[in-house]
Amino acid sequence: MSNNFVSIIIPVYNHSECLKLCLKALENQTYSKDLYEIVVVDNASKEDIKTVLSQFNQAKYTYESKPGSYSARNQGVSVAQGEILAFTDADCIPDSDWIEKGVKHLTETANCGLVAGRVDLFFKNPENPTPVELYENIEINFHQKENLRDANFGVTANVFTYKHVIDNVGLFDSTLKSGGDREWGQRVFAAGYKQVYADNARVNHPARHSFSELRKRITRFVGGNFDIMMSKNPSSIEIIKDILGTFKPPFRSLYRAWKNETLNSLKHKLYFVYAMYFAKYIVITEKMRLYLGGSSQRE
Numbered sequence: 001m002s003n004n005f006v007s008i009i010i011p012v013y014n015h016s017e018c019l020k021l022c023l024k025a026l027e028n029q030t031y032s033k034d035l036y037e038i039v040v041v042d043n044a045s046k047e048d049i050k051t052v053l054s055q056f057n058q059a060k061y062t063y064e065s066k067p068g069s070y071s072a073r074n075q076g077v078s079v080a081q082g083e084i085l086a087f088t089d090a091d092c093i094p095d096s097d098w099i100e101k102g103v104k105h106l107t108e109t110a111n112c113g114l115v116a117g118r119v120d121l122f123f124k125n126p127e128n129p130t131p132v133e134l135y136e137n138i139e140i141n142f143h144q145k146e147n148l149r150d151a152n153f154g155v156t157a158n159v160f161t162y163k164h165v166i167d168n169v170g171l172f173d174s175t176l177k178s179g180g181d182r183e184w185g186q187r188v189f190a191a192g193y194k195q196v197y198a199d200n201a202r203v204n205h206p207a208r209h210s211f212s213e214l215r216k217r218i219t220r221f222v223g224g225n226f227d228i229m230m231s232k233n234p235s236s237i238e239i240i241k242d243i244l245g246t247f248k249p250p251f252r253s254l255y256r257a258w259k260n261e262t263l264n265s266l267k268h269k270l271y272f273v274y275a276m277y278f279a280k281y282i283v284i285t286e287k288m289r290l291y292l293g294g295s296s297q298r299e
Contacts, residue, residue, distance in 0.1 A: 113193020
């Protein structure tokens with residue numbers, strides 16, 4: 001087993017109950033306890049994060065007042081002691097060998113800059129999933145292998161890297177509300193580092209359960225993509241194409257839903273369609289709001 005010291009960085013904004021489950025899983029790892037620390041970055045939570053951390057010996061607290069998970073991750077990097085950095089989220093539950101497997105992939109790959117581990121969604125009640133859970137499982141699942149293959153990044157719910165890689169390519173772009181993991185991963189790729197998918201370094205992530213949670217996620221995602229696009233000074237034609245693309249009918253999503261084996265009843269298929277059109281409505285209204293001069297929102 002590796003003897004590299006690892007810093008696990010977790011940004012948190014409220015979600016104290018989820019954080020407890022995450023920290024319990026991280027305190028029961030196969031990796032030697034004296035070879036890792038857990039850096040929890042309180043991103044100006046309204047809940048008492050310090051009290052949660054006091055229950056876990058491996059965890060240490062730091063604070064970031066600037067809103068945004070990428071600002072919080074950068075603060076975590078600044079205080080981390082490890083030569084290896086592992087990123088996950090407060091609502092994730094890593095497998096017991098998560099650190100061991102992620103570090104193994106990183107250290108055994110020459111010139112490795114990024115390991116993207118598997119992220120599995122789970123339902124609050126598997127026997128009775130909500131429309132939003134069914135929609136997330138198909139449309140917003142964390143396809144880490146495809147992320148690396150097609151876009152050269154891994155979502156920060158499950159990423160391993162070296163501190164010297166961040167020193168070389170830079171920190172996350174803290175101006176972004178969403179998409180910062182993609183932008184950073186592509187910088188790692190452009191710098192010539194190898195990127196690896198680790199199917200056996202797994203974390204479990206709850207699917208969003210309610211329409212309000214889905215709305216917050218889509219609002220943040222659309223805002224992040226909008227910020228990235230506008231930072232590139234798009235032409236009028238590019239803006240028009242983006243707006244028109246927003247109104248494109250979701251025929252492919254409908255086809256995938258009808259063919260998907262996990263939607264094993266007419267009820268589940270109709271649930272999915274209901275959530276899909278809700279999501280489409282939020283994308284359209286949020287993008288129009290931004291183009292009309294609104295600002296990107298944190299949640």
